[in-house]
Amino acid sequence: MPDSEPRLGVPERLGHSLGIRPGEWESTLLLSLQLMLAIGSVICLKAAADSLFLADFEASRLPWVDLSITALVGAVVGVYLRLSNRVSLGLLIGAQGRRDGRRRIGRDSLRPHRRA
Numbered sequence: 001m002p003d004s005e006p007r008l009g010v011p012e013r014l015g016h017s018l019g020i021r022p023g024e025w026e027s028t029l030l031l032s033l034q035l036m037l038a039i040g041s042v043i044c045l046k047a048a049a050d051s052l053f054l055a056d057f058e059a060s061r062l063p064w065v066d067l068s069i070t071a072l073v074g075a076v077v078g079v080y081l082r083l084s085n086r087v088s089l090g091l092l093i094g095a096q097g098r099r100d101g102r103r104r105i106g107r108d109s110l111r112p113h114r115r116a
């Protein structure tokens with residue numbers, strides 16, 4: 001007895017399980033590649049930074065440096081989150097337009113353009 005439902009291929013099943021719609025594959029793969037490269041870069045830079053630190057200082061200081069960096073990043077994220085509730089997005093990302101007439105990326109460019 002033949003199945004009444006058509007069989008889905010691997011990309012369709014994978015897309016359905018991950019919530020990827022048919023037109024979103026290209027952007028999903030590009031963003032995944034970007035994330036993978038960013039994580040790889042952080043891992044490589046961490047190894048290089050640790051080796052440079054160990055070339056000049058003793059290994060017993062390394063955990064304290066890691067804790068200090070973690071506290072500093074936590075403080076910066078906390079300030080950013082507080083500012084994000086009070087400041088416009090264009091100002092927060094440092095892309096406010098200039099007053100001399102030259103246009104830079106600003107709040108208006110974050111909105112969709114309307115056709116006349």
